[in-house]
Amino acid sequence: MKQRLQASMALGMAFILSVVTVFGNPEPTYADTVDVEADSAILVDAESGKILYEKDSDLTLPPASMTKMMTEYLVLEAIEEGDIEWETTTQISDYPYSISANATFSGVGLTQSQDYTVRELYEAMAINSDNATSIALAELVAGSEGEFVKMMNEKAEELGMTDYQFVNATGLENEDLGENYPEGTEKEDTNLLSARSSAILAYHLVNDYPESLEISSVPTTEFDGQEIINWNRMLPGMPGQLAAGSYEGVDGLKTGFTDLAGFSFTGTAERDDRRLISVVMKTDSEEARFEETKKLFEYGFNEFEQKELFQAGHQVDGQSEVEVSKGKENAVELETAEPISAPVKNGEEELYEVEVNLSDEALDKNGKLEAPFEAGEKVGTAELVYNGEETYSDLQTGEPLRTEVDIVTSSGVEKANWFMLTIGGVGDFFSDIFSSAVSVVKGWF
Known part of the structure; x- marks a missing residue:
């Protein structure tokens, strides 16, 4: 059942939704073919949109930093439409600076009165899941985070997402933002997504803007003189001990964590020209979200094959x-x-x-x-x-x-000449007369 979760919904309702599956299709029989230890999960073929596996995929939970996939989409759309460019520069306002300076949010550390390019901010957001850079980009694109949130919800409806509520550009709880929570939302509000809606968003992100994968696939990079590391531990090329968790073909997309939703991950991988998109929500640990994602990818790549049937x-x-x-x-x-x-x-x-x-x-x-x-x-x-x-x-x-x-x-047919059409018309005329006469005679008896 398609529904849009209004921004005025209280966090208490989010808890109720976290234990109740939203109305949807009956559970497919293939849910028994692989045991995914997550409260909600889905696996999708990225070309056709065919759902290969789902488990309570309409269960609605706080997605935490997976929210940033929508921020990424809108930034890439603004670049495509010419509103901004990768080399457009901006400075950091007081609000994102306060988030960056808060050790609780452990970001890349931004400096005021310094020019940052859109590319620098986007890379910090997509690779290191930085919150302050997400807010700075939202302000650049829409003028304020409140206006950006409107764009997020409008785009969600346009993309056909079913269960969603966007209340900020980062995935943080609004109450964590102090008095800076976006205009038009409430302090107790939280972002909400189902696994299916997360997959729809990821489906459009990788298909509409495949260049996003060029950044989400980067294991480590440098930002303002410091090394930042991708939270996606499945990426090939991760440094040191993190490399042990890599999975061939993974090149995105976004991790997330909240106490309510647990550890979540929207992933994508490509092998032999086939791309899969997966979402797991509410797993038990950081390692578990990647292990459960690996199960889905193994199922998708080993049990399914792209075939020319006819x-x-x-x-x-x-x-x-x-x-x-x-x-x-x-x-x-x-x-x-x-x-x-x-x-x-x-x-x-x-x-x-x-x-x-x-x-x-x-x-x-x-x-x-x-x-x-x-x-x-x-x-x-x-x-x-x-x-x-x-x-x-x-x-x-x-x-x-x-x-x-x-x-x-399979072939063309020319129009018959006027003589043949006339003969055919005469034949049809007498055929109709004969049929009518037969009907009349039959009526006599």
Whole structure:
């Protein structure tokens, strides 16, 4: 059930939501195939949006610093739209400086009256999960964090996120911000996301702005003369003992921790041109969030394979042609315009078939395709149909995943000349008269 959690919701409600699963689809049968020790989890194919695994994925929890994925998205969007550039400079206002100077938040340490580039601030935010740089970027993009929060919630709705509440740009609790909590929110408010909404956000971040991975994949870098280390311990190339937790192909995205939500992680990895996105929320420790993510990646990469199930030009038995009107031919063959591919679980390849759906708009009132037309004329779609027992849903809609390609004519048909059309019309006229006469005679008896 799609719902937007309003910014006025109290932290107490967040606790209630943390132990109650929000209304959603029945638990898919594949949840039993891998044991993920997290209160909420999801695994998604990053190209198709196919959910490969989920466990209470609509459970809504504070995401902590995973909130920063939305801040990253909006900064990258502002760069794309030309509002700012990577080399745009800004200085640090009193509010983010106070956060940076607070040892509780242990950030990179910012200096006032110093110019910082957008790239420097973004790297500190995405790599070291710095809070003050997140606020500084929010102020640069929107003028104030309060206005930025409005943008965050509007973008969440636009992206199709289902369960969310953004109240600041960092993922901190509003009460930790003192009197600086953003205008339009309440002091007791907290950011809230479900695993599915986190995955939707990550899906758009890596697909809309793949350049984000160039930064989120950096294990260590230098900021203002000091070394900063990525909190994502699964990254290959982590220094020293941290390297023991690395996983091949991981290049993002964001960790998070709160007392209420436990240790969470939105991760992504790519192997053999396949990208997966995972989210685990409320694990028991920093190490556990990476171990549970590894389980999901192992399941996704080992149990599923991207396969071309049907080639371009595939014809479906019983649905391989359509009648033609006003043409030199009475019918034309139909075929798929392109291959049909999907991430397929091992042993399930034979459970897929193609169903042709002809378009009413492409055909006349008698269900025929009117000539003339050329080869490649679109007349409908071919939908991939899964006939297995498991449930594979679409990340965006929550409904069963639909994979479609165009159905087109395999050849062209010219329009018949006027003589043949006239003969055909006369034939149709007498055919109609004969049919009517037969009906009348039958009525007599």
